[in-house]
Amino acid sequence: MSTTPRTVLITGTSSGIGLAAAVAAARAGWRTIATLRDTTRSEALRKAATEAGVDLDIRRLDVTDEASVAAAVDGVIADYGRLDAVINNAGAGHLGTLENEAVADVRTVMEVNFFGVLNVSKAALPHLRATGGRLITVTSVGGVIGQPFNEAYCAAKFAVEGYMESLAPVARTLGVSVSVVEPGAVATEFVNNLGFDLEADIDEGPYSDALRHYIDRTVERFLDGSAQTPAAAAEAVMEALTADRPAFRIQTSAWARAFVGTKLADVDGSAVQDLTAAWVD
Structure with a gap:
C-alpha cells in the first residue's frame, strides 16, 4: 500500500474559508499547496499553520492569469508527481446594480469568480484523471438564489454551479468527483473586500432606499452572530474532500440548506x- 501523501491545491487561502480549509486539510494528513494571488499577504496563513502545528506549501497563483495557473499546477506535479484534489476557493465580492455600474465591472467579476475557476480546473483535470481525484469549488448560496444588489456576483456563481453540475457526470466517467460547496453568511474578510463605500455609494439615486434597506439587513446579519466562522464553513469543504462518496451540492450550515431548499422547491419563482423583496423594502 502506497504511503505517498495525497496532494491538494487550494486557491484563495490568504484568509477566510480558504485559509481554514488549508489548515484543516494539512491537519488531516494531506500535502497542502496553499495558493494566493499575492504572497506578501500570507502572514495570517503562516501564523495559522504554525499555531496548528502543520506544514503548508505556500505558492503564488492568480486564477485570472492562465500562465500563473499553469506554472502553479506544473510546479506541483514537478515537485510531488501527483495532484489528488483541487479546491477552487478564490473569489471576489461585488455589490452594485446594473444602472449604476459599468458592464466592464460585471466582466471583471465574471473573470475572477467564473473564468478563474475554469482556468484552474482545466489545468488540473488531466492530473485529477490520473489519480481519480476530486474537483471541489466553493460557490455560495448566491449561486442558487439571486440576491438584490448582487447581480454580477450571483451571475458568476450561478455560472459556476451550472458549469460544474454539467461537468460532474462527464468527469465521473473518468473517475473524477466534482462537488460544489455553498456557504451562507461567513464572518470573513470577503465582506470587507467588496470595494463598496457605504456613504459614498448610497446616494439620492432611484435605488438609494432599496440599497440602504439591503445594507442594513446585511450588516445586521453579519453583526448578530448568525454568520458562520470560516472554520465551521471549512468543515463542509473537508466533507467534499474526504467523504467516500461526496454529494455534488454541499451546504455549510442548516441555514444554508434551508435557504437553498427554498429555491429548489420554488418552481415558479x-x-x-x-x-428577497423583503430585503430591499
Whole structure:
C-alpha cells in the first residue's frame, strides 16, 4: 500500500474559508499547496499553520492569469508527481446594480469568480484523471438564489454551479468527483473586500432606499452572530474532500440548506421573489 501523501491545491487561502480549509486539510494528513494571488499577504496563513502545528506549501497563483495557473499546477506535479484534489476557493465580492455600474465591472467579476475557476480546473483535470481525484469549488448560496444588489456576483456563481453540475457526470466517467460547496453568511474578510463605500455609494439615486434597506439587513446579519466562522464553513469543504462518496451540492450550515431548499422547491419563482423583496423594502 502506497504511503505517498495525497496532494491538494487550494486557491484563495490568504484568509477566510480558504485559509481554514488549508489548515484543516494539512491537519488531516494531506500535502497542502496553499495558493494566493499575492504572497506578501500570507502572514495570517503562516501564523495559522504554525499555531496548528502543520506544514503548508505556500505558492503564488492568480486564477485570472492562465500562465500563473499553469506554472502553479506544473510546479506541483514537478515537485510531488501527483495532484489528488483541487479546491477552487478564490473569489471576489461585488455589490452594485446594473444602472449604476459599468458592464466592464460585471466582466471583471465574471473573470475572477467564473473564468478563474475554469482556468484552474482545466489545468488540473488531466492530473485529477490520473489519480481519480476530486474537483471541489466553493460557490455560495448566491449561486442558487439571486440576491438584490448582487447581480454580477450571483451571475458568476450561478455560472459556476451550472458549469460544474454539467461537468460532474462527464468527469465521473473518468473517475473524477466534482462537488460544489455553498456557504451562507461567513464572518470573513470577503465582506470587507467588496470595494463598496457605504456613504459614498448610497446616494439620492432611484435605488438609494432599496440599497440602504439591503445594507442594513446585511450588516445586521453579519453583526448578530448568525454568520458562520470560516472554520465551521471549512468543515463542509473537508466533507467534499474526504467523504467516500461526496454529494455534488454541499451546504455549510442548516441555514444554508434551508435557504437553498427554498429555491429548489420554488418552481415558479414566487417564493424566492417574496423572500428577497423583503430585503430591499
